[in-house]
Structures are given as C-alpha cells and as structure tokens.
C-alpha cells in the first residue's frame with residue numbers, strides 16, 4: 001500500500017506529527033444525509049465542536065482524485081454544494097484513479113482515516129443490516145460499514161444504527177465479527193433518533209478515560225485488527241417522539257417499496273423522507289446527535305493522546 005493518494009491539510013499533518021488528538025469526520029452525512037442549505041453550517045459546527053473539546057478536526061472527502069484529510073473552507077463548501085457521488089470503500093479505487101469527487105461514508109472514511117494515522121472518527125449512525133420484505137427493501141442489503149469496522153482499527157463514535165435498519169441483525173453481525181461495542185453512559189444499544197433500542201450493549205463505559213483505556217488495550221493487546229464501536233445516545237432533549245418516529249419509519253419503508261429504491265440510495269432516501277415528513281424535527285435530532293458524537297470523540301481522542309504520551 002502506498003499513501004500517494006492522501007492529501008493531509010497542514011494543520012492535520014502537524015497535529016499527527018506532534019501527537020496531538022485528531023478526530024476524523026465523514027462527508028456523506030453532509031452531502032447525502034442532510035439537506036443542502038443546512039449541511040454547510042453543520043460541517044462547520046462539527047469542526048468547531050471538535051476544536052472546543054481540544055482536538056483537531058479532519059473532515060474527509062475525495063476531491064480531484066485525492067483523499068483530502070482535513071478540508072479547506074472552499075473544499076467543505078464544495079462537499080456541501082451537491083453533485084458529489086457517495087463513495088463506499090469499494091468506490092475508492094475508481095474515484096481516485098479516475099480523478100473524481102465524492103463524499104465518503106463510514107466505510108471509506110474509516111479506511112482513509114486509518115491510512116492517515118487517525119484512530120478516532122465521529123459520525124451519526126453506522127450503516128448496518130437493512131430490513132428485508134415484507135417490512136423493508138426487496139433485496140439483501142448489508143452496509144459495508146460493518147465489514148470495514150471489523151477489519152480497520154478505528155474507533156467509530158455514533159448513535160448506534162438508524163431504526164430504518166434491522167437492529168437485531170446488525171448487533172449480531174458486530175458480535176460475529178468481534179467488534180467491541182461500548183455503550184457510552186448507556187446499557188442499551190441506541191437507535192439513532194431514539195435513545196434506546198430493544199437490545200443491550202455488551203459493555204458500558206462512563207468516561208472518556210475509560211473509553212480510551214478500552215480502545216488502547218483492544219488496539220495493542222487483542223489481535224484481529226477490528227475497530228471499536230462507541231455508541232452515544234442522542235441527547236435526551238433532542239430525542240424524537242416515539243409515535244412520530246414509528247409513523248415515519250412505516251411511511252419510509254412503504255416509500256422504498258413503491259419507488260423500488262435499492263443499494264446506496266436507500267439510506268439517503270429514507271433520511272430525506274424523515275426530514276421532510278417530520279417538518280424538520282428529525283433533522284434537528286440528526287444534527288444534534290452528530291454534534292454530540294463529535295464532542296465525545298474529541299474527548300476520547302484527547303485521552304488517547306495523553307495515554308500515548310505517558
């Protein structure tokens with residue numbers, strides 16, 4: 001493997017060279033998960049949240065056939081202006097070789113973050129196992145995020161998985177693939193818009209220091225090269241009303257079926273339905289949960305940097 005495709009911003013390169021904490025942020029949630037007109041302010045805010053907690057943000061996207069690790073204002077603007085394709089890890093080779101622009105998902109962001117030497121990454125929700133008929137999409141659909149997390153030593157901080165997924169099956173895959181799942185101040189696996197799902201987490205940590213201790217130990221003493229999933233429930237004041245949530249979910253599933261939506265379009269179409277049909281309530285929830293994950297990720301990155309200096 002070479003790293004000729006990586007273009008680190010001067011700030012991120014300097015932080016990594018001097019052992020300062022860095023948090024990776026993804027671009028698909030900006031380009032495909034949030035509406036244009038709102039996504040840029042979120043991208044800017046996430047970076048500020050990371051800075052306020054004492055870490056350096058590294059938003060990641062592929063622009064002009066280079067993997068940009070840490071974006072300029074103009075690059076973040078470009079990511080949020082529309083027209084970027086959604087790149088999973090399978091798409092990195094084509095996009096880099098053909099000089100394309102694209103937004104990176106959890107799978108591709110974690111891949112590039114690890115190549116750049118960044119160990120902590122914040123997002124909204126991890127991709128997972130999609131529901132199949134009669135409730136969901138027609139085809140078998142399992143996000144590459146799960147495979148990549150099982151084979152990439154990066155900690156992903158998220159609010160669990162979207163309730164548009166089969167949470168039971170997703171939790172089982174994480175177990176099978178030996179990915180440690182840590183509940184952050186929770187005993188329940190969170191369901192994105194909702195703080196709890198019907199499923200418990202195998203482990204709970206209550207402080208950034210404990211999270212860092214587990215991550216450090218897992219990374220240095222447990223073979224297998226899996227990442228860690230740190231799940232942080234949406235802040236209680238922003239949780240979606242359960243009845244509204246259940247209605248949106250049912251409608252979303254019906255929409256997928258009637259429009260025959262498949263593959264990588266499923267998640268963006270569902271999110272867009274939630275945002276428009278809830279008159280923005282789910283949008284606020286989505287933005288606030290990502291911001292809180294960015295804070296927690298930065299606090300954990302700070303602890304990890306301190307540990308490596310000891």
Ligand code: PSU
Pocket residue numbers: 026028029030032033034104105106107123124125126127128142143144145263264265266267271286290
């Ligand atoms: N979190 C959000 N919004 C998003 C996503 C995460 O708050 O849009 C994206 C991530 O990029 C994740 C993707 O990798 O959804 C999952 O897509 P798929 O199911 O096609 O793998």
Ligand code: MN
Pocket residue numbers: 141142143144263264
């Ligand atoms: Mn899929």
